[in-house]
Amino acid sequence: MELGLNGRKALVCASSKGLGHACALALSREGAHVTLNGRNADTLEAARVAIENETGNPVRALTADLNTREGRGELLAACPEADILVNNNGGPPPGRFEAWDEAAWLAAIGANMLPALMLIRGLLPGMQARRFGRIINITSAMVKSPRAPMGLSTAARTGLTAACKALVPEVAADNVTINFMLPERFDTERQVGMARLTAQLKGITYEEAREEIAQSIAAKRFGQPAEFGATCAFLCSEYAGFISGQNIQLDGGSYAGLM
Secondary structure (H helix, E strand, O other), rough: OOOOOOOOOEEOOOOHHHHHHHHHHHHOOOOOEEEEEEHHHHHHHHHHHHHHHOOOOOOOEEOOOOOOHHHHHHHHHHOOOOOOEEEOOOOOOOHHHOOOOHHHHHHHHHHHHHHHHHHHHHHHHHHHHHHHHEEEEOOOOOOOOOOOOHHHHHHHHHHHHHHHHHHHHHHHHEEEEEEEEEOOOOOHHHHHHHHHHHHHHHHOOOOOOOOHHHHHOOOOOOOHHHHEEEHHHHHHHHHHHHOOOEEEEOOOOOOOOOO
């Protein structure tokens, strides 16, 4: 299926590995001109070369910290006419409410809410003027099903969701969409770390911990990054212009709610 992305300019944040990388790869496969972002120059360059070699399409890479005003400015300067923006960033670790002081809350907002909003603010006018824009915010399944240990991440990402949802009717007539991808239990480095932690805490093997986590998912398996990337590519396509303001859950059917 031709998605109509050939030649489109895409800025994919935090894309040197994990789900951001999967999105960047899928967009490049469709012919988009992708700009990668990360904080580690070596990891980022390796990702750039890998995607470029696999897809045969040119890929740019920019080392910049999304959590800083300067870093966001560098991204906007490097890709000022992006047709596609995929917002992504690492979240704070699990913890306990009583341990989170004001600085912890501000740091969470500064990583998982403000960077995305500021990049949208910088790129949205151009998207509207060109009458094509696709904005994807990678958030978390816990936006719809919060859990106390992930309160910092959940609160910041839910704030981003609310702010962007309010924008949707303001930009829909300009063929600009804003959607949210809510992942849970994808087979990335994060899940490797979670399995190792589970193994340590429970005194079981890494393989047993992996299986225990997989069994907690309705599909009885981890999601594959390629599945996530393909969903992102479709939501960015010319055929997804009537889909906006939606929280797309990618959780193997685990969410128990109706909405």
